[in-house]
Amino acid sequence: xxxxxxxxxxxxxxxxxxTLRGAVVRFAGDSGDGMQVTGTQFTAATALAGNDLAxxxxxxxxxxxxxxxxxxxxxxxxxxxxxxxxxxGDAPDVLVAMxxxxxKTNIKDLKRGGLLIVNTGAFTQQNLKKAGYENNPLETxxxxxxxxxxxxxxxxxxxxxxxxxxxxKEANRCKNFWTLGLMFWIYGRELESTIQWIESKFGKEPxxxxxxxxxxxxxxxxxxxxxxxxxxxxxxxxxVAKGTYRNIGGNQATALGIAAAAQLSGVExxxxxxxxxxxxxxxxxLSRFKAxxxxxxxxxxxxxxxxxxxxxxYSGKLGITASSGPGIALKxxxxxxxxxxxxxxxxxxxxxxGPSTGLPTKTEQADLLQAVYGRNGxxxxxxxxxxxxxxxxxxxxxxxxxxxxYMTPVMLLTDGYLANGAEPWRVPxxxxxxxxxxxxxxxxxxxxxxxxxxATLARPWAVPGTPGLLHRIGGIxxxxxxxxxSYDPDNHEKMSKTRAAKIAGMxxxxxxxxxxxxxxxxKLLVLGWGSTYGAIRExxxxxxxxxxxxxxxxxxxxxxxxxNLGDLLKRFERVLVPEMNxxxxxxxLRSEYLVPAESFTxxxxxxxxxxxxxxxxRQVMES
Amino acid sequence: xxxxxxxxxxxxKDFESDQDVRWCPGxxxxxxxxxxxxxxPELGVPHENVVWISGIGCSSRFPYYxxxxxxxxxxxxxxxxxxxxKTANPELSVWVVTGDGxxxxxxxxxxxxxLRRNIDIKILMFNNRIYGLTKGQYxxxxxxxxxxxxxxTGAPDYPVDPASFAIGCSATFVAxxxxxxxxxxxxxxxxxxxxxxxxxxxxxxxxxxxxDGAFDAFADKAQKDEHQLRxxxxxxxxxxxxxxxxxxxxxxxxxxxxxxxxxGGVTEKDILVHDETNSTLAxxxxxxxxxxxxxxxxxLYSKARPTYDATVREQVAAxxxxxxxxxxxxxxxxxxxxx
Ligand SMILES: Cc1ncc(C[n+]2csc(CCOP(=O)(O)OP(=O)(O)O)c2C)c(N)n1
Ligand code: SF4
Ligand SMILES: [Mg+2]
Numbered sequence: 001x002x003x004x005x006x007x008x009x010x011x012x013x014x015x016x017x018x019t020l021r022g023a024v025v026r027f028a029g030d031s032g033d034g035m036q037v038t039g040t041q042f043t044a045a046t047a048l049a050g051n052d053l054a055x056x057x058x059x060x061x062x063x064x065x066x067x068x069x070x071x072x073x074x075x076x077x078x079x080x081x082x083x084x085x086x087x088x089g090d091a092p093d094v095l096v097a098m099x100x101x102x103x104k105t106n107i108k109d110l111k112r113g114g115l116l117i118v119n120t121g122a123f124t125q126q127n128l129k130k131a132g133y134e135n136n137p138l139e140t141x142x143x144x145x146x147x148x149x150x151x152x153x154x155x156x157x158x159x160x161x162x163x164x165x166x167x168x169k170e171a172n173r174c175k176n177f178w179t180l181g182l183m184f185w186i187y188g189r190e191l192e193s194t195i196q197w198i199e200s201k202f203g204k205e206p207x208x209x210x211x212x213x214x215x216x217x218x219x220x221x222x223x224x225x226x227x228x229x230x231x232x233x234x235x236x237x238x239x240v241a242k243g244t245y246r247n248i249g250g251n252q253a254t255a256l257g258i259a260a261a262a263q264l265s266g267v268e269x270x271x272x273x274x275x276x277x278x279x280x281x282x283x284x285x286l287s288r289f290k291a292x293x294x295x296x297x298x299x300x301x302x303x304x305x306x307x308x309x310x311x312x313x314y315s316g317k318l319g320i321t322a323s324s325g326p327g328i329a330l331k332x333x334x335x336x337x338x339x340x341x342x343x344x345x346x347x348x349x350x351x352x353x354g355p356s357t358g359l360p361t362k363t364e365q366a367d368l369l370q371a372v373y374g375r376n377g378x379x380x381x382x383x384x385x386x387x388x389x390x391x392x393x394x395x396x397x398x399x400x401x402x403x404x405x406y407m408t409p410v411m412l413l414t415d416g417y418l419a420n421g422a423e424p425w426r427v428p429x430x431x432x433x434x435x436x437x438x439x440x441x442x443x444x445x446x447x448x449x450x451x452x453x454x455a456t457l458a459r460p461w462a463v464p465g466t467p468g469l470l471h472r473i474g475g476i477x478x479x480x481x482x483x484x485x486s487y488d489p490d491n492h493e494k495m496s497k498t499r500a501a502k503i504a505g506m507x508x509x510x511x512x513x514x515x516x517x518x519x520x521x522x523k524l525l526v527l528g529w530g531s532t533y534g535a536i537r538e539x540x541x542x543x544x545x546x547x548x549x550x551x552x553x554x555x556x557x558x559x560x561x562x563x564n565l566g567d568l569l570k571r572f573e574r575v576l577v578p579e580m581n582x583x584x585x586x587x588x589l590r591s592e593y594l595v596p597a598e599s600f601t602x603x604x605x606x607x608x609x610x611x612x613x614x615x616x617x618r619q620v621m622e623s
Numbered sequence: 624x625x626x627x628x629x630x631x632x633x634x635x636k637d638f639e640s641d642q643d644v645r646w647c648p649g650x651x652x653x654x655x656x657x658x659x660x661x662x663x664p665e666l667g668v669p670h671e672n673v674v675w676i677s678g679i680g681c682s683s684r685f686p687y688y689x690x691x692x693x694x695x696x697x698x699x700x701x702x703x704x705x706x707x708x709k710t711a712n713p714e715l716s717v718w719v720v721t722g723d724g725x726x727x728x729x730x731x732x733x734x735x736x737x738l739r740r741n742i743d744i745k746i747l748m749f750n751n752r753i754y755g756l757t758k759g760q761y762x763x764x765x766x767x768x769x770x771x772x773x774x775x776t777g778a779p780d781y782p783v784d785p786a787s788f789a790i791g792c793s794a795t796f797v798a799x800x801x802x803x804x805x806x807x808x809x810x811x812x813x814x815x816x817x818x819x820x821x822x823x824x825x826x827x828x829x830x831x832x833x834x835d836g837a838f839d840a841f842a843d844k845a846q847k848d849e850h851q852l853r854x855x856x857x858x859x860x861x862x863x864x865x866x867x868x869x870x871x872x873x874x875x876x877x878x879x880x881x882x883x884x885x886x887g888g889v890t891e892k893d894i895l896v897h898d899e900t901n902s903t904l905a906x907x908x909x910x911x912x913x914x915x916x917x918x919x920x921x922x923l924y925s926k927a928r929p930t931y932d933a934t935v936r937e938q939v940a941a942x943x944x945x946x947x948x949x950x951x952x953x954x955x956x957x958x959x960x961x962x
Binding site: 256 | 938945
């Protein structure tokens, strides 16, 4: 678990490095200030130092918001620790604000007593005005209660890179590396990996590369000489399982899961997509995986995108499509077709704030009821959810595995928080990954397209091009015994019940619901699903540390639910369900299990903070 | 995919499914079905490699009646599904049946993109200028002012011409046929089948129940010679019961005009010769106003262009030639560290 860092209080003995369990650092600046690069480089060095970590970027929705404005502020937060980390952290211990707008939008989050590093060089009259400050906040009570480290980063950077002779404009762009250098000094990080990165990134512009390296070293040197060593910290390496690690984001993990599914099943993927935030990166990543048996098709809309995947599934490929909010709504009718014709298909919904366009760059979990129930007719759909960025990889594999085993569409729910968040990920050994068995029907004897496997109720995957299996399928109800069109009332009831039974029967492949933290009975169970995993886990652990009888479980299989879930719920006196919606899982739980589960919701486009859940747990336990 | 060598030549019967055909008696769809079933054995494609995909509408029931692989999908989306089928397995001969409503209202977007992509699928649009299955509302090809169940005071919108729409979408093969003209239909189906890329064939189809006689003015046997112009690549654009009328360019309007051979010094030499690779001419032929002009039928346009599926296949092959897939390596790509 990730103990929150103590506030980065100041004032240890001069020159002494203070040891912390962990820290939360936020870099904030103008979109043009390179905060995402700074954040990722800080992350890479932190990972190399052996800390566990989690990160979350926060970009403006506008592509190029006007410089200096509050809505053009771009942020990147990292939580790193000597122990396990499950979230990018609540309130930062350290805030780096590269301009007044960044200060304005972020200062309220900084912990009291936290370290505030500010680039005074950007605090010009003009920038102050753009940020809506009448007076320079560094001279007012805005910064009271924080440890202010006010540095003219702009000037320091210009002098650090002077010897390269590059233009002032180019030199100015090196500010972020100067800042990074200072942060590396504060936390005792190695510069080497970043220097290598700079050199490969700017290989074609050696002067720019040289300038950025000089800026990085300049920031470090500033730390050494400026008598600020009371700000130096050390966060020891976390004791994590042995292996090869990499940093991974949710969309990246999903794309790797898709490529892995193609390799593990031996069946190629046709991935149909239409660009939409925050799902597009899956398409971008996959378009580079052609050699791994993934063909991407960018279609004219989300309807076409799912249809091209359905066509591919009908022809014996792994049909996969991914989208978000409005795009998922468009795919609805075609999902019904895949359910009716019983074709394997994976639909990935990277949820974002809704309804309609909603909050495209923000996260939400409000598509659960749509996923489970939202189609015309009795149209049962298997629904899974990933709990962390790295888990997106495993749940993608699971979605593919069960889609082909049961000949059915599966929807995988992730969200903007998982998609853009990142965490260190232990690279699995390919030999340990689940096998994905695929059988195509070739035997004409006794064949009809809706002949079912008695155990799974799956129909055969009989693909065009197979001699002797000519047949027709379609959206019109099919006869149970032949697959031909049938309008017969009894047949429709039988087919409806069979389709429902097939999805319900997938439970035999669903692992039992496990307890993440705590015990399998007691006073309070906090039950979450999807990306709330880290925050809930951490909040429950802290509550237990304070002696409360509370446990945590995170549901990853939402339809069908694990077979022990109902029992588990009944073994607790109370059940609390935190969700980033207005109470959707809680509705399903109440209707499925007749339990008085209580809802705790947040719908602000932002993930839960650990504190919020911890506080709620406290309230519930006291009431 | 299949390496089965066809030993016996298939016949029309082989392409008839065991399902009862449920169109209204006298519907133009019957003759189209019969012609298609007759042409199929000529294609030389292994039986199991033929796939028919359709949307929703009377016309879209078509796949159920073909003894091939078939997929009756959802309204308007057949081109997108067909694209998935072809992308997944390039060996397949993929056919799409759509209606004027299916293909041009709800599915207009997919049709447009299939045409410009030039994926190797064969699209047949049964144009009866009405919504048949939903019982007689006007369609995007119904005439302006047409009175139907949903437009008792006349359709207020102007129709789209399917063939000129297709040419406008940069289609590489555009043809027109008439349901009852077996010879014409057979010729065109063969050409459409052989075209490498998206072929678009509009078939005027009589809906006896909701729009009977919609095409009589030029499709009827008695009217055909006078009012149809069968275009043939390299042949002069001549029509008329006497075969003495032809099309030429009116230099003042840069448009087509009808000239009578033997009148006012007009000879066959003055008549335009059909060039099916000329999209401007094809567009003019597709849009000739009736009855001042004849209705052009036959292959209006045909030109080779790289297909979407071949391009994708090449990209995939190039990627595979360059990189040997190593999943362990892929998963470990980027910055890694050891613990
Ligand atoms: C999403 C959706 N909307 C509406 C319908 C109802 N519908 C079925 S067929 C059709 C029109 C068919 O017209 P056309 O494509 O011209 O086919 P035809 O019946 O004339 O052959 C409509 C509106 C439907 N099936 N699906
Ligand atoms: S309604 Fe018209 S198009 Fe439909 S089957 Fe009857 S005649 Fe044919
Ligand atoms: Mg019609």
